[in-house]
Amino acid sequence: MAENEAIAAAFADGPAFIPYLAVGDPDYEASKAYVEALARGGADIIELGLPFSEPIAEGSTIQNAIVRALEGGMTPDRFFEFVEELDVDVPLVCMTYYNLIYQYGRSRGGEPGPEAFVERAAEVGISGFVVPDLPAEEADPLRAACDEHGLDLVFIVAPTTEGDRLEEMMERVSGYVYVQARLGTTGAKTDVSDQTTRSLQRLAEWDVPKAVGFGISSGDQAARIVANGADGIIVGSALVDIVAAGVNSERPVDETAEKLAAKARELAAGTREGAARRNADIADADSA
Amino acid sequence: MAENEAIAAAFADGPAFIPYLAVGDPDYEASKAYVEALARGGADIIELGLPFSEPIAEGSTIQNAIVRALEGGMTPDRFFEFVEELDVDVPLVCMTYYNLIYQYGRSRGGEPGPEAFVERAAEVGISGFVVPDLPAEEADPLRAACDEHGLDLVFIVAPTTEGDRLEEMMERVSGYVYVQARLGTTGAKTDVSDQTTRSLQRLAEWDVPKAVGFGISSGDQAARIVANGADGIIVGSALVDIVAAGVNSERPVDETAEKLAAKARELAAGTREGAARRNADIADADSA
Amino acid sequence: MSTDGKFGDYGGQYVPEALMPAIEELDDAYQRYVLDNEDGFMDEFRQRLADFGGRPTPLQRADRLSERYDLDVYLKREDLLHGGAHKLNNALGQVLLAKYMGKDRIIAETGAGQHGTATAMAAAHLDMPCTIYMGERDINRQRPNVFRMKLNGSDVKPVTAGRGTLKEAISETMRDWAATVESTHYVIGSVVGPHPFPAMVRDFQAVISEEAREQAHEKLGGLPDSVIACAGGGSNTMGAFANFVDDDSVDLYAVEAGGSSLAVDEEAGVAPNSASLSTGDEGVLHGARTKLLQDSVGQIMESHSISSGLDYAGVGPELAYLVDEDRVTPVAVDDDAALEGFHRLSQTEGIIPALETAHAFGYLEEHHAELSGSVIVNVSGRGDKDLQSAIEETEAREIPNAPDMSMFSEGI
Amino acid sequence: MSTDGKFGDYGGQYVPEALMPAIEELDDAYQRYVLDNEDGFMDEFRQRLADFGGRPTPLQRADRLSERYDLDVYLKREDLLHGGAHKLNNALGQVLLAKYMGKDRIIAETGAGQHGTATAMAAAHLDMPCTIYMGERDINRQRPNVFRMKLNGSDVKPVTAGRGTLKEAISETMRDWAATVESTHYVIGSVVGPHPFPAMVRDFQAVISEEAREQAHEKLGGLPDSVIACAGGGSNTMGAFANFVDDDSVDLYAVEAGGSSLAVDEEAGVAPNSASLSTGDEGVLHGARTKLLQDSVGQIMESHSISSGLDYAGVGPELAYLVDEDRVTPVAVDDDAALEGFHRLSQTEGIIPALETAHAFGYLEEHHAELSGSVIVNVSGRGDKDLQSAIEETEAREIPNAPDMSMFSEGI
Numbered sequence A, B: 001m002a003e004n005e006a007i008a009a010a011f012a013d014g015p016a017f018i019p020y021l022a023v024g025d026p027d028y029e030a031s032k033a034y035v036e037a038l039a040r041g042g043a044d045i046i047e048l049g050l051p052f053s054e055p056i057a058e059g060s061t062i063q064n065a066i067v068r069a070l071e072g073g074m075t076p077d078r079f080f081e082f083v084e085e086l087d088v089d090v091p092l093v094c095m096t097y098y099n100l101i102y103q104y105g106r107s108r109g110g111e112p113g114p115e116a117f118v119e120r121a122a123e124v125g126i127s128g129f130v131v132p133d134l135p136a137e138e139a140d141p142l143r144a145a146c147d148e149h150g151l152d153l154v155f156i157v158a159p160t161t162e163g164d165r166l167e168e169m170m171e172r173v174s175g176y177v178y179v180q181a182r183l184g185t186t187g188a189k190t191d192v193s194d195q196t197t198r199s200l201q202r203l204a205e206w207d208v209p210k211a212v213g214f215g216i217s218s219g220d221q222a223a224r225i226v227a228n229g230a231d232g233i234i235v236g237s238a239l240v241d242i243v244a245a246g247v248n249s250e251r252p253v254d255e256t257a258e259k260l261a262a263k264a265r266e267l268a269a270g271t272r273e274g275a276a277r278r279n280a281d282i283a284d285a286d287s288a
Numbered sequence C, D: 001m002s003t004d005g006k007f008g009d010y011g012g013q014y015v016p017e018a019l020m021p022a023i024e025e026l027d028d029a030y031q032r033y034v035l036d037n038e039d040g041f042m043d044e045f046r047q048r049l050a051d052f053g054g055r056p057t058p059l060q061r062a063d064r065l066s067e068r069y070d071l072d073v074y075l076k077r078e079d080l081l082h083g084g085a086h087k088l089n090n091a092l093g094q095v096l097l098a099k100y101m102g103k104d105r106i107i108a109e110t111g112a113g114q115h116g117t118a119t120a121m122a123a124a125h126l127d128m129p130c131t132i133y134m135g136e137r138d139i140n141r142q143r144p145n146v147f148r149m150k151l152n153g154s155d156v157k158p159v160t161a162g163r164g165t166l167k168e169a170i171s172e173t174m175r176d177w178a179a180t181v182e183s184t185h186y187v188i189g190s191v192v193g194p195h196p197f198p199a200m201v202r203d204f205q206a207v208i209s210e211e212a213r214e215q216a217h218e219k220l221g222g223l224p225d226s227v228i229a230c231a232g233g234g235s236n237t238m239g240a241f242a243n244f245v246d247d248d249s250v251d252l253y254a255v256e257a258g259g260s261s262l263a264v265d266e267e268a269g270v271a272p273n274s275a276s277l278s279t280g281d282e283g284v285l286h287g288a289r290t291k292l293l294q295d296s297v298g299q300i301m302e303s304h305s306i307s308s309g310l311d312y313a314g315v316g317p318e319l320a321y322l323v324d325e326d327r328v329t330p331v332a333v334d335d336d337a338a339l340e341g342f343h344r345l346s347q348t349e350g351i352i353p354a355l356e357t358a359h360a361f362g363y364l365e366e367h368h369a370e371l372s373g374s375v376i377v378n379v380s381g382r383g384d385k386d387l388q389s390a391i392e393e394t395e396a397r398e399i400p401n402a403p404d405m406s407m408f409s410e411g412i
């Protein structure tokens, strides 16, 4: 199984801060400014959502972002263009639903199947995928295409994922696992579930990085989660909320970008802070 | 079986013109003027409708008259008062539905049954009854009360009445039979059905007077029907139409009364004319 | 019933002479086809009720109501009959009979439209031209039912006379019939009118209790202790009672619409209820002697109920007789109790009853403590037709178990 | 079906990881209770379908249509099922299954409200708290159904996200389920979604063809030549086909909504039809691989039909498979033909069908000459819910057999 080097590098020197935004929300240009703001704010990896019309795994925050992006004219080809034009220096992970990946070949006159999509993604500089509606059992064709192009395939591990299913997933995962902090769909929440801790324990035996997402909205939370052992934190809705607020209050794009950068800085700092605490704990434990 | 003398007298010197009006239409005083106008116009007998809330045997013309009369406050007791006060010199027949006849005793604190109603009717000078929803089979109590007070009970013979039913009816009838000119309910029509002729033939063997009604609206028709052998003609809707027109155009009561009198004169004249023609025919036949 | 069309002193044939041949002809057809199954009429009727109507309807144990009332409550599910009410049993029977009689046209009157829709369905099914008279005001209040009749190919004739409601429609239908008796059959919608209608409609509806009695033997191992049915004209009532009348151990309850009050307003000629069995006096209406809501001189009173199908001043003569004989217990529940029954059955058993039917459940809710053992309630119809009224009437009152319906305050 | 939840390449479980345990648990329950009748589950299900639902529903010969088309037309009368459509077969099965699984809460999404009302009824009947998600726009278009759900005690939650229609309601229900899988069962309304739903819903609906097959033996003396059913998600379709699939002599027709045209508007992302079997491509939607209406890059297209119950961009994976295998013939009729079918059945047989069902009759009207012998048409539901749309849509067109509806131009 290939491992994408850029992603591996992002986790190499400590826990990673991984923000998410829906690409094209609310339009192409603004969206570019927002993603670049995240990079500026300290993102180690960025998850770029390619909007699908039926986002069954999303909370309403991201669902609304997707509706805005689609209304703004986002398509797979525009998405690739977007990535190509993007001026950032961090690895990019494409988060989308399987039907868009599967149909892309056909849209270019070929057969349906993931190869064409992955090839094009690799071309524009994508480093990996998260596909929330693709279970490990159905993932072999996409896994194979990723391997061919040196891309990672990230799976989401739910609090309820265990036993055989977990095995199957861990056999196919690369880059990092997306540890779902709690049941439910995406959406900013203030509590940090101790389901997270249990999940991290269950995953301890595998040495792939574990990035925790779902409901993280503050630097504080990020710090606590990383202190608890996470190798990364993924933040989506809390950032999309800023974009949505900007849209609703018709704020200028650069102001919203600045707010996003600030939030990213807070979260990145929280991530480092958590890492420091954890190292201190380990040091404590060592010295005890 | 009693025979009411006044009614017998009305048929004694030739065919009778028998108009109908709903009492109290559109109000007590106007109604009195209208009935008196009919008498003035040459009525030989007058049928006075006591309005019942569910007049199932009436056409819409008379149904609407009944609604007006009820809204004008007509009740059985007001009806009797009306008859008592009426200044006309022709026999009066009360036309109403059986429930009003049946309940009157109870309304005066006694038992239900026709006696009280008939007694009171006799008192105020009614000479007979027509009860369109009372079949001969159910008529014995009313017949008995009529006999006691010397009142007639008129039955309606439909074009379809024959055999045993006709026998039963003819056994109980007195005064005259109401020969229904055609199927259907009351209402002014211009054609004179030849069902009438057949009905008259069927009834020939009984010597009770045969008055034809349902749909007669002109002196001409009256003449033809009487010429065909009828002993009387009954006219309701054509007269009620005049009352209704008066109500609708808010015509003064005396004008409407005058129109009614004029119509009555036309119909009475038609009746005499028919009688003359029949006598001539008979004379012709005799001389042939 | 004696053969002269009387139930004690009730019943008879108080109709205009012009209609007598028609009802005599009908009586003859009733005797031959219905009572004697001539030409296999009843077999065809039963087969069509099964295939077209969906009979037998279930006798369902209502587990949750049984628990609530500490009774064995069984529901006879006439709401599942095609059209959504017991009305089709009768309409199909009469339209088929008209065919056997060689008639080529059907007329009927309808108030709320339930009988009209049932007749229109039966007429379409049997390819009989059909005219339905309906008061103009009722047409405006019951548009979905009017539309259903038209969809089924019936000619709906608005009656503008008088107040434009059921009574004027009845007169208009009589008028049509009086003029067309030879070709036309008048389908009366309940166990009312002149003989043979009360007996014939009862016999068509008796399939309800015929099935229920058999189903009770299967499910309860014997007879129920009581049978409860709402009563307007009384056709679902007589249908539900007929095969239990001779079982003296079975108590029969006819639940009338108590409206807003059992007292009457003589002055206005209005009875704010439709409880003719409970409060009416003997009299003659629409062709039969029966118990009526009338004022002291015998004018028929305007009745009232939130359920238009119970809103009638008369009642079937046989029911009047059975009440006088103490065989049937007449009871009444008011509009509020009926709405409570409506919500109770909807919430507790997942069955939304017609507002007519809801009276039976209102009675159960209020009086279950007086009952014991097993009870069959006749679910005479479903409530889809009543959603709008149920919202409005519920909003106008304090019904303890009503759901929050604020979102519907502007109508559905 | 193979045991991995696939029908050929179709089907599968394309769901967020958080739901996998729930659908694995459900799959286990499906195997045990439904397939192996553990604890007598299927016996209780069948008994409740009979008593509460009114099964069996008749297989009725449609005499007048048979004559018109020179065929033996038989109607499988699912319109007589409690609630007025086949939907209850599935809803009752799933709510009961949830009870057996020890769940204490039910959720469902609904578009037109048919599945929601069926679920609300079943939940009331079985005393299960129930939440129904429904797009805000759909709520406003389907108020009577919303009211029925509330009357049955369900909590109807308006979904305001996006356009406020079915797709947003589905997402919202998924969201609820993802957060509450342990206590809650999600009742999917058709043979769609991840395994085991397509197989399980088919098995609950298969009672339709189980009965029909037996009834055909009684009434036709053998198998029918064809079975016709409308197809949205395809649950009434698979229910009507399931027990005939192995009978090669029986032709199976799935009638889809052809809408206004079978062509698509890529630009607008709109397919003015819902004919995914006839015109769709393979893809992944709502948890399963199946045939879909999608644009060239794989975004799901907005579908269209006058019947909201057919208005869905996907279709059950098993149907997609049976079409690829040439076992099921996919056909489509347009809105006009569906309305003609609607009026035809109403006028000719006295049965007002749902607009969904009307597509099957539109097909019969247009293509009867291509059929021969005996045909069973599945009358998946009754049209009471559709009266308003039927008026509006009929008025907007030239439908040859439409009745005069001018009196309804201001609505019913």
Ligand SMILES: Cc1ncc(COP(=O)(O)O)c(C=O)c1O
Pocket: C085, C086, C087, C112, C114, C115, C189, C190, C191, C230, C231, C232, C233, C234, C235, C236, C237, C308, C309, C310, C354, C356, C357, C380, C381, C382
């Ligand atoms: C459902 C239902 N139940 C009862 C009635 C009352 O009629 P009856 O007393 O004749 O059964 C009606 C009349 O429309 C009705 O629709």
Ligand SMILES: Cc1ncc(COP(=O)(O)O)c(C=O)c1O
Pocket: D085, D086, D087, D112, D114, D115, D189, D190, D191, D230, D231, D232, D233, D234, D235, D236, D237, D308, D309, D310, D354, D356, D357, D380, D381, D382
């Ligand atoms: C009466 C009726 N028929 C058919 C359908 C379409 O669903 P399916 O294709 O799952 O049977 C619906 C959906 O609401 C319906 O209500």
